[in-house]
Amino acid sequence: MDLHMGRIAKVQEMMRSTAYDALLLGPTPNMFYFTALQTSPDERLQLLIIPAEGSPVALLPEMYLEKARSVLGELFRIESWSDETDPFKLAEAHISAIKGKCLAVDNTIRADHLISMMKVLPAAKFDSAGPLTEVLRARKDEEEIRLLHEAAKMADAVMARVQGQVKPGLRERDLVAIIEAEYKKVADDLSFKPIVASGPNAAQPHHSPGDRLLEAGDFVIIDCGAIHKGYCSDITRTFCLGRATDQMKDVYRAVKEANAAAFRALETNSSLSGAELDAVARRVISDAGYGPNFIHRLGHGIGLEVHEAPYLVEGNDLPLHQGAAFTIEPGIYLSGQFGVRIEDVAVITEDGPRFLTAFSRDLVEL
């Protein structure tokens, strides 16, 4: 409980030193971060109001009242609403009682809830809560890093089990089912629907796995991760079914070297910006002649969400820092032919950068 009280106190302090008067959270990872409460998000309003000064209030559907009392009891005043009543009137009453009108809105609440709040509070100014929540969540403490590491070890273990089951004749969707079953054995859940992209499909970074049969000569990209006590992992490996051609080996080598070069750059200077780190990996791939084929950013932060701050992308000039956890995932995509991506989770500790995922990055011909 102290952990969550501390986080709430910290965000209140941040609000007082900025222009925000209250933080409005929905049933998102932010709710879990600040309170440990987990509910099922749906069309019903679930709203935590944390004012810059004073006591927080939780407005929740009646069906969550018992649970909310046991989890939030000491942190929040709880008000529940029943399905027959309009929760936005309740929200209006509570929010308009707050001094000041600048409201920081949880990034991933539903747009219709935000629009309804804007209607009942026409004088308020609604802005993104990112500058508050992202800054706090991007500095993982020791316990969070431990949980991220546990989640990463689960991803390593599943990748090892799956490697032995990648075979010609399987459909991509069959391999997805295998991956899902392996995660169910070791993790609380998967951090996202696994990507299995084979042959020419691997040239699409976010391919939706389908009925294509794996065949000899394919690169098979497998991208997946665990959730462990709320914390995510995310790993990608690219296996070759049978023998890789010289071109495939050349591409694989460039991606592997880009991944390694980014990590080495952090070892030298772990205060590089996200943009600088992206540039390090991009240079390796450009020098190998595949610059235009690396069609996404180098990586994304990871924690309670599988994508969160900091992003490793041109334009993000903020320095990385101790407690930052993120993926390093260079890729090369040759349209109509094949693709390769190698993704790991890294974290910056007081002793420098550390890979949390450790599965071999060498080219494997199955």
Place this chain on the structure above:
Amino acid sequence: MDLHMGRIAKVQEMMRSTAYDALLLGPTPNMFYFTALQTSPDERLQLLIIPAEGSPVALLPEMYLEKARSVLGELFRIESWSDETDPFKLAEAHISAIKGKCLAVDNTIRADHLISMMKVLPAAKFDSAGPLTEVLRARKDEEEIRLLHEAAKMADAVMARVQGQVKPGLRERDLVAIIEAEYKKVADDLSFKPIVASGPNAAQPHHSPGDRLLEAGDFVIIDCGAIHKGYCSDITRTFCLGRATDQMKDVYRAVKEANAAAFRALETNSSLSGAELDAVARRVISDAGYGPNFIHRLGHGIGLEVHEAPYLVEGNDLPLHQGAAFTIEPGIYLSGQFGVRIEDVAVITEDGPRFLTAFSRDLVEL
């Protein structure tokens, strides 16, 4: 393709006869409804702009370009953006070219995307797209009803398989894993994380399944559903482990009768409003003496989302109509003791109401 062109033409016609100048869709079930495109939603902007007059435009991350071309090719002009560029500038250029400034926003896009659009388009008026999209999607055509029925039959089949596996000594979370594995065998996916609530936990309608061991004398609520080709099902049954007490039988009887009474009321008049139908079931439960223990609405629409319009709840005075698909799910919750819920999916056809889920509603003592 004609199906989607028709839906786009219809919503454009609706916009022209109302005050909306454009519909803004994100990577939500609405995107699938209007285009058949399915992507992974994340923090990257994915925006379909359907103006009241003229051609629709899709703004998508570069990584979806190949897929978007194959799915949207004839419906949308496609513009892609790379991770290094600001997609909201692109959105601003396209939206400000539209005549008129009243924009209908997809209900479930992320609040931060809406806030960013508001910043680049300060003169525009953003409103909920619900009045457009909900009205269209609430009238299921024959093919949609066929898919809903397929999804419902999968839920029936899984419930039958699961009934044989409910045993004392299992943890709630073990039963969740069993249910998930059964759905993986028959369906594309689950429509939501299954609820298994046993003993006193069953008194919480949205209980999160945990480590509690099922034991003799428990009511066990099982609430789950399939996704089949995008369409959802949702069924709840309450089994008794061992012998039910007289009070448990009394509560079960009231819930079962409330479920049946709602269906009979529709047979008499399938133009009842959502509020009227809710009242029919509520009266049965009140007459049995449990009025205050039925702490949620009677049901929700179902289709591409597991919760969508129409809602069966006090205050919804719109009449139900042909093509409406929704759950009927009365429940009684006795805090600290037990709970019972019986949920089915119903649809109104030209021949009147029809249950799509058909699993026995009789009390089963396992």
